Amino acid sequence: MDPWRYSAQGISVALRVTPRGGRDGIDGIETLADGRSVVKIRVRAIADGGEANRAVTELLAKALGVPKAHVRLLSGATSRLKQVAVDGDPARLGEALRNITATALTGKKAKD
Known part of the structure; x- marks a missing residue:
């Protein structure tokens, strides 16, 4: 089961974030x-003063090709488990996440 849900405005994504993860990815x-599925994200930023949350939203915006303003934290501001909303075309965003997560698992480009 995919860790994201589709809506009319875009998608919401369940995340498990590792701050101070050595790299952004x-x-x-x-x-x-x-039994819940989550997208695993690591950021170099520390979990202090919202730095890790900012890094997460910036990383997702860049990876999905949307403006930073289209990514917002819905819940989990002080938790490793977060829910993030991404505004845009839900089908395109879902496909982009599917390709990104498949590439991360295999270390190769996902087939179209």
Whole structure:
């Protein structure tokens, strides 16, 4: 099951964030102990004063090709588990996330 949900405005994505992760990157999809799926993201920023949250929204905006203003934190401001909304064409955003997470898992480009 995909860790994102579609809406008329775009998508909402469930994330598991690792601050101070050594690099900024999307590491694929993980299934949590409770069965939920999340997109694993790591950022170099520390979890202090919202720096990691800013880094996450900037990373997602860049990866999905949308303006930073189109990515906003819905919940989990002080947690590793976050819910983020991305405004835009839901089908394009979902396909982009599918390709990004597949590439992260295989280390290769996903086939179109």
